[in-house]
Amino acid sequence: MAGRETQAASTLKFSFFHLMPYTDAEASAEWPVPNRGFDAQKAHGYYRAYIDAMIHAEECGFDWVGCNEHHFSPYGLMANCNVIGGALAYATRRIRIAMMGNLVPLNNPVRIAEEYAMLDCMSGGRLIAGLMRGIPHEYIAYNVNPDESWSRQREAIELILRCWTEPEPFGWQGEHFTFPQVSIWPKPLQKPHPPLVISASSLESARFAGEMRATMGMVLISDLAMAKECIAVYREAARKAGWQPKPENILIGMHTVIAETDSQAISSLREAKRYFDQVLMGGPRTAGRLVLQKSRYYQEAGSAERMRERLAKREAATLEQQIEGGMIFCGSPESVVRQIRRVHGELGNGVFNFTMKVGNLPDAAVKRGMELFRDRVLPEVKDL
Amino acid sequence: MKRPLIYLHPAGGVRPTPVLEKLKPHQPVFPGFDGTATLPGLNSRRGLGKWVGEFIDRQIGQPCDVIGCSFGGAVALWLAIQRPELVDHLVLECPAGLQTIDAKLRADPAEFRKALFVHPEKALPVSKTKEVEAEIRRMLTHYGAEDGRDSELIERVAEVKSQTLILHGTEDRIIGRQSVQLLRSRLPRSFLVYVWDAAHNIEVDQPERMLGLVGAFLERSDAFVVPRG
Numbered sequence: 001m002a003g004r005e006t007q008a009a010s011t012l013k014f015s016f017f018h019l020m021p022y023t024d025a026e027a028s029a030e031w032p033v034p035n036r037g038f039d040a041q042k043a044h045g046y047y048r049a050y051i052d053a054m055i056h057a058e059e060c061g062f063d064w065v066g067c068n069e070h071h072f073s074p075y076g077l078m079a080n081c082n083v084i085g086g087a088l089a090y091a092t093r094r095i096r097i098a099m100m101g102n103l104v105p106l107n108n109p110v111r112i113a114e115e116y117a118m119l120d121c122m123s124g125g126r127l128i129a130g131l132m133r134g135i136p137h138e139y140i141a142y143n144v145n146p147d148e149s150w151s152r153q154r155e156a157i158e159l160i161l162r163c164w165t166e167p168e169p170f171g172w173q174g175e176h177f178t179f180p181q182v183s184i185w186p187k188p189l190q191k192p193h194p195p196l197v198i199s200a201s202s203l204e205s206a207r208f209a210g211e212m213r214a215t216m217g218m219v220l221i222s223d224l225a226m227a228k229e230c231i232a233v234y235r236e237a238a239r240k241a242g243w244q245p246k247p248e249n250i251l252i253g254m255h256t257v258i259a260e261t262d263s264q265a266i267s268s269l270r271e272a273k274r275y276f277d278q279v280l281m282g283g284p285r286t287a288g289r290l291v292l293q294k295s296r297y298y299q300e301a302g303s304a305e306r307m308r309e310r311l312a313k314r315e316a317a318t319l320e321q322q323i324e325g326g327m328i329f330c331g332s333p334e335s336v337v338r339q340i341r342r343v344h345g346e347l348g349n350g351v352f353n354f355t356m357k358v359g360n361l362p363d364a365a366v367k368r369g370m371e372l373f374r375d376r377v378l379p380e381v382k383d384l
Numbered sequence: 385m386k387r388p389l390i391y392l393h394p395a396g397g398v399r400p401t402p403v404l405e406k407l408k409p410h411q412p413v414f415p416g417f418d419g420t421a422t423l424p425g426l427n428s429r430r431g432l433g434k435w436v437g438e439f440i441d442r443q444i445g446q447p448c449d450v451i452g453c454s455f456g457g458a459v460a461l462w463l464a465i466q467r468p469e470l471v472d473h474l475v476l477e478c479p480a481g482l483q484t485i486d487a488k489l490r491a492d493p494a495e496f497r498k499a500l501f502v503h504p505e506k507a508l509p510v511s512k513t514k515e516v517e518a519e520i521r522r523m524l525t526h527y528g529a530e531d532g533r534d535s536e537l538i539e540r541v542a543e544v545k546s547q548t549l550i551l552h553g554t555e556d557r558i559i560g561r562q563s564v565q566l567l568r569s570r571l572p573r574s575f576l577v578y579v580w581d582a583a584h585n586i587e588v589d590q591p592e593r594m595l596g597l598v599g600a601f602l603e604r605s606d607a608f609v610v611p612r613g
Contacts, residue, residue: 155580158554158580162578167569168569168576169568169576170568171578171609172580173579173580173596174579180577180608180609181575
């Protein structure tokens with residue numbers, strides 16, 4: 001099947017998500033991560049390899065290809081994921097381009113509305129518009145008070161929606177954003193606007209996604225019970241807002257490594273995850289701790305504590321425990337099929353978001369995993 | 385030179401707000417509101433527009449800037465249609481008249497009151513007797529404005545030629561967004577601005593934002609869109 005486009009007609013949707021890590025960095029817990037060792041020639045090669053993999057996702061039967069925004073560390077080289085979206089728009093034909101996404105509270109909302117509208121028009125209406133609050137350390141990078149993250153997020157999303165849907169020029173007089181007059185060119189191709197994804201890895205963010213009639217995106221689950229709780233809160237918030245989410249409105253993110261055998265996959269992931277945990281997460285972990293200590297990034301009582309517990313639980317778990325606990329997918333195609341069925345059965349989600357480039361996992365192994373997904377995993381799970 | 389400013393009140397009558405305390409406009413009380421008597425033959429918003437024109441002739445004697453709030457917004461539009469020479473700059477704060485107000489909301493006074501504000505705690509105390517309040521409520525019927533819509537106004541609204549600023553609270557459930565969008569589409573010299581975290585009573589919910597906007601618009605006209613240096 002290699003070399004031809006696989007038409008995605010599956011009920012269960014799959015997203016190929018890329019963090020675009022810098023894979024030759026020294027371990028550092030400093031924030032910001034010093035960039036004195038940054039090698040632009042290497043970065044040139046990374047971008048080429050990563051964008052090739054993202055384009056290849058279409059041939060491998062994925063429904064979405066996902067990008068996101070991070071700053072000031074080797075964790076991700078997509079400071080503006082819309083640039084990558086532009087590269088994907090003309091190199092692909094079918095796959096939906098999922099921006100998961102622009103960090104709404106940190107950026108100019110009108111600019112986000114404009115760039116997303118460009119991507120939607122350029123791609124022929126294939127944009128999935130992620131409107132993310134971001135992870136705590138990004139607030140230090142862009143010098144935005146983390147205490148304001150929720151109020152900025154709410155206001156910015158409302159402004160973005162009006163940029164897309166208002167029939168006449170308008171102005172905005174807000175708490176965080178003021179624009180005397182707005183009238184964006186272009187407007188999105190999808191009407192009334194592209195589908196929304198909002199991060200929902202905590203109870204308060206799950207509630208917000210439900211209120212906003214958006215797909216909930218859980219990119220970090222520490223156990224299935226916690227994920228179920230977030231989904232229940234999301235469904236209840238949606239009900240109160242007068243709508244009922246479908247399975248496709250629930251997106252679950254997973255580190256996913258597929259190899260010929262379980263032992264190959266586990267061995268590859270163990271090595272790659274070490275780089276992820278020790279190098280890529282080093283600086284962000286430090287900054288995240290500072291933000292959680294010194295701000296009200298999580299506003300609901302107990303939210304910060306719950307997040308700390310989740311991260312600690314994830315980090316303390318062995319690889320085998322993480323696989324068993326439904327935190328990651330890893331193994332032979334047959335094992336991954338079983339894992340997908342189990343998590344899907346428990347959570348009832350309609351979209352899986354795979355991060356297959358975990359840490360410094362070699363690109364050849366990522367590509368092999370994508371092809372195993374296409375040939376031996378997708379046929380078994382697409383109709384779930 | 386600063387022009388005289390006139391404020392046309394909503395269906396609740398004249399009420400103190402931080403915006404009015406700061407702007408200190410002329411505030412004519414429509415006949416029948418706040419303990420005044422109705423006038424024979426004056427029973428429409430169009431008629432009130434003409435009556436306000438006569439008030440300006442009599443009391444001010446020169447063109448004015450006009451702020452019309454809700455019911456008063458419809459009256460302000462009628463004033464600008466019938467006496468364009470009297471209206472210099474026009475500010476329409478969640479103007480009524482262009483759309484039917486939700487019947488369920490009208491039928492439920494408690495819910496209607498809730499829909500007025502996002503921040504009711506900011507409202508200044510009002511001292512009106514129950515009798516006066518009851519009479520004020522009857523005035524909507526008296527002026528043919530019970531359901532909010534004024535078909536003749538909708539037909540003629542494009543005749544307004546004044547430079548106009550239309551304000552709408554993002555949480556306004558009484559006057560729908562379609563109303564202000566319609567106005568923006570029909571008034572060639574208009575600007576529409578949404579005020580975040582405000583319901584129907586923008587003056588109460590977000591007085592600083594409203595004062596900033598109105599002050600800049602009345603002072604700098606269409607150049608209010610240019611950031612100040």
